[in-house]
Amino acid sequence: MSVTDQSPAAPEPDADPARAALHDRIAADSLTTRRDYLRIVATVSGGLAVGGLAVAGGVLHRHGDSEGPPDRKRVAPVLAPGESVAFRFPGEDDRAVAVRLKDGTLVGYSAVCTHLACGVLWREDRGAEGELYCPCHEGVFDARTGEVTAGPPPRPLPKVLLVEEDDGSVWAVATARSGESVKDAVCRQFADERPEMAVRLGCPAAEAKAVERSERT
Numbered sequence: 001m002s003v004t005d006q007s008p009a010a011p012e013p014d015a016d017p018a019r020a021a022l023h024d025r026i027a028a029d030s031l032t033t034r035r036d037y038l039r040i041v042a043t044v045s046g047g048l049a050v051g052g053l054a055v056a057g058g059v060l061h062r063h064g065d066s067e068g069p070p071d072r073k074r075v076a077p078v079l080a081p082g083e084s085v086a087f088r089f090p091g092e093d094d095r096a097v098a099v100r101l102k103d104g105t106l107v108g109y110s111a112v113c114t115h116l117a118c119g120v121l122w123r124e125d126r127g128a129e130g131e132l133y134c135p136c137h138e139g140v141f142d143a144r145t146g147e148v149t150a151g152p153p154p155r156p157l158p159k160v161l162l163v164e165e166d167d168g169s170v171w172a173v174a175t176a177r178s179g180e181s182v183k184d185a186v187c188r189q190f191a192d193e194r195p196e197m198a199v200r201l202g203c204p205a206a207e208a209k210a211v212e213r214s215e216r217t
C-alpha cells in the first residue's frame, strides 16, 4: 500500500477521562469557530453585494441626488490639456474627477463606478483621447461623454458640471444624474433657488415661471 492509499487509523480511546473531556471541548470549540467564521464571511460578502446592488439600483446616495444647487468648489488652479485632478464634490464622500482633453474641452464626472462603486481612474495614454477606467472589473468609460465603452458598468458616469474662470481656475458647480444632460441637471437644481440663473441658461420651466410672474405684476 502506498502512503496516499493508507486509511486513517481509528483513534485510540482515551484512557484518561480528563484528557477525553478536554478533547471533546476542543472539538466543539473548533466547530463553533468554523461556523462563526463562515457566518462572518457570509455577512460581509452579502453586505458588499447588497451595497453594490444598492448603488447600481440607485438606492444609495449618488451624484446628482440633491435637489438644490451645491456650493461651488474650486478643484484646480489650472488644468492643462491631458491633465486630470481628483476631488470630492458635492460632498466630502463624493469622489469626482476633472479632465482637460487634448483639444481643450473640460469634462467632469463622478469617479464612482456605476457597476459596484469602485474608484474610476483617468488613463491619458489609452485610445485617441484617453479613457476613464475602473480597475475592479475592467470597466471603461468614454472620456468625452462618460458613456460605457467596455466592461460591466450598467450606466454612464454621472457628470459634474465644471466652469473655468478668467484666471484659469476650474470650479465644480453642479452635478447630473447618470444619463441626465448637464443642462437638465442645472435647470432642475437651479430652478427654485437661483431662478434668474435658470432663466439665463434657457431652462424652459424657469422661463415659463418668469413669464407667469411678469403677467401677475
Ligand code: FES
Pocket: 113, 114, 115, 116, 117, 118, 134, 135, 136, 137, 138, 139, 151, 152, 153
Ligand atoms: Fe467598476 Fe465593476 S466596479 S467595473
